[in-house]
Amino acid sequence: xxxxxxISHSLRAWMDVFMHRSMRGWTxxxxxxxxxxxxxxxxxxxxxxxxxxxxxDISERFDITNAAASQLVEKLxxxxxxxxxxxxxxxxxxxxxxxxxxxxxxxxxxxERYRWMDELGKSLxxxxxxxxxxxxxxxxxxxxKLENRG
Amino acid sequence: xxxxxxISHSLRAWMDVFMHRSMRGWTxxxxxxxxxxxxxxxxxxxxxxxxxxxxxDISERFDITNAAASQLVEKLxxxxxxxxxxxxxxxxxxxxxxxxxxxxxxxxxxxERYRWMDELGKSLxxxxxxxxxxxxxxxxxxxxKLENRG
DNA sequence: GTATAAAGTTAAGCCCGCTTAACTAAAAAG
DNA sequence: CTTTTTAGTTAAGCGGGCTTAACTTTATAC
Numbered sequence: 001x002x003x004x005x006x007i008s009h010s011l012r013a014w015m016d017v018f019m020h021r022s023m024r025g026w027t028x029x030x031x032x033x034x035x036x037x038x039x040x041x042x043x044x045x046x047x048x049x050x051x052x053x054x055x056x057d058i059s060e061r062f063d064i065t066n067a068a069a070s071q072l073v074e075k076l077x078x079x080x081x082x083x084x085x086x087x088x089x090x091x092x093x094x095x096x097x098x099x100x101x102x103x104x105x106x107x108x109x110x111x112e113r114y115r116w117m118d119e120l121g122k123s124l125x126x127x128x129x130x131x132x133x134x135x136x137x138x139x140x141x142x143x144x145k146l147e148n149r150g
Numbered sequence: 151x152x153x154x155x156x157i158s159h160s161l162r163a164w165m166d167v168f169m170h171r172s173m174r175g176w177t178x179x180x181x182x183x184x185x186x187x188x189x190x191x192x193x194x195x196x197x198x199x200x201x202x203x204x205x206x207d208i209s210e211r212f213d214i215t216n217a218a219a220s221q222l223v224e225k226l227x228x229x230x231x232x233x234x235x236x237x238x239x240x241x242x243x244x245x246x247x248x249x250x251x252x253x254x255x256x257x258x259x260x261x262e263r264y265r266w267m268d269e270l271g272k273s274l275x276x277x278x279x280x281x282x283x284x285x286x287x288x289x290x291x292x293x294x295k296l297e298n299r300g
Numbered sequence: 301g302t303a304t305a306a307a308g309t310t311a312a313g314c315c316c317g318c319t320t321a322a323c324t325a326a327a328a329a330g
Numbered sequence: 331c332t333t334t335t336t337a338g339t340t341a342a343g344c345g346g347g348c349t350t351a352a353c354t355t356t357a358t359a360c
Contacts, residue, residue: 005283005287017290020198036317065318066337067321069338070339090326090336091325091327092338114158114161123295132288134285135286138282204307217350218349220307220310221346224309242306242357
């Protein structure tokens with residue numbers, strides 16, 4: 001019987017293997033779409049903002065100027081990935097939203113990333129699955145709590 | 151009692167929260183070093199290649215031409231992050247290796263990313279920690295097996 | 301030993317992201 | 331109602347990444 005590793009060790013080990021694998025797929029997919037990484041990241045951001053996302057949200061999130069965000073978004077509007085409308089409640093502001101094309105693209109990317117995870121799930125025994133589900137639920141909840149406080 | 155979620159769901163939920171959080175820190179740190187993302191990524195790659203890494207390893211990994219890799223690496227050599235030596239067993243090839251400065255930088259970045267994970271670990275009860283350690287060990291092993299086959 | 305392939309380098313040139321600066325238009329403050 | 335602040339756009343210009351093309355040097359094939 002070996003002593004179980006401390007939690008920081010197992011968290012780190014998992015993170016290393018997970019990040020390494022995940023990053024590869026991520027950049028590879030982005031490139032295959034013909035979009036640049038900044039463009040792709042903006043689509044992701046708008047996607048996660050479910051519906052309402054102003055131009056300033058973009059520039060803050062990526063730590064760039066409004067000018068830069070505006071230009072990036074302009075290209076995505078040209079490419080018909082994003083719809084840019086006037087905010088009726090503040091006519092200076094814009095409401096950004098993915099078009100169907102944009103949504104499809106991001107969802108394809110997310111599915112691509114899920115695929116590996118799903119395979120991982122399938123490779124486990126029923127007992128292992130149970131343990132993993134329980135632990136990940138704990139972790140996800142804890143992460144959300146930490147996020148809301150910090 | 152609610153039914154436990156299927157494993158694909160808990161894996162995906164965890165992945166979403168983990169990726170979202172991790173990416174932010176990642177790009178933010180890279181930017182704060184003054185290096186560009188491609189440059190930073192190359193340092194990471196050399197770091198994980200522990201010791202021996204040729205120029206072609208870089209170009210293959212990032213799907214760019216040898217010319218591009220060579221120019222990127224040149225900048226990192228100028229910045230004293232990378233040491234570029236001739237491979238004695240094949241004098242056409244180069245051996246890339248991080249300098250101490252390069253190692254320090256990458257390790258700082260990794261630690262930054264570990265910090266959140268460690269906080270997460272600390273926020274759990276002893277019982278939860280036990281479960282998480284067990285499950286992550288299972289997952290990490292399964293991931294490594296999958297990697298070696300696929 | 302000559303021909304061919306492979307590893308890297310260098311330079312020219314393109315596109316892209318980003319910043320600054322000047323601007324428009326709308327909202328908030330006084 | 332005027333002033334100031336806020337949201338966003340546009341254009342000029344810089345620097346970076348990447349490609350192609352031409353080249354050097356070393357290894358491999360025949």
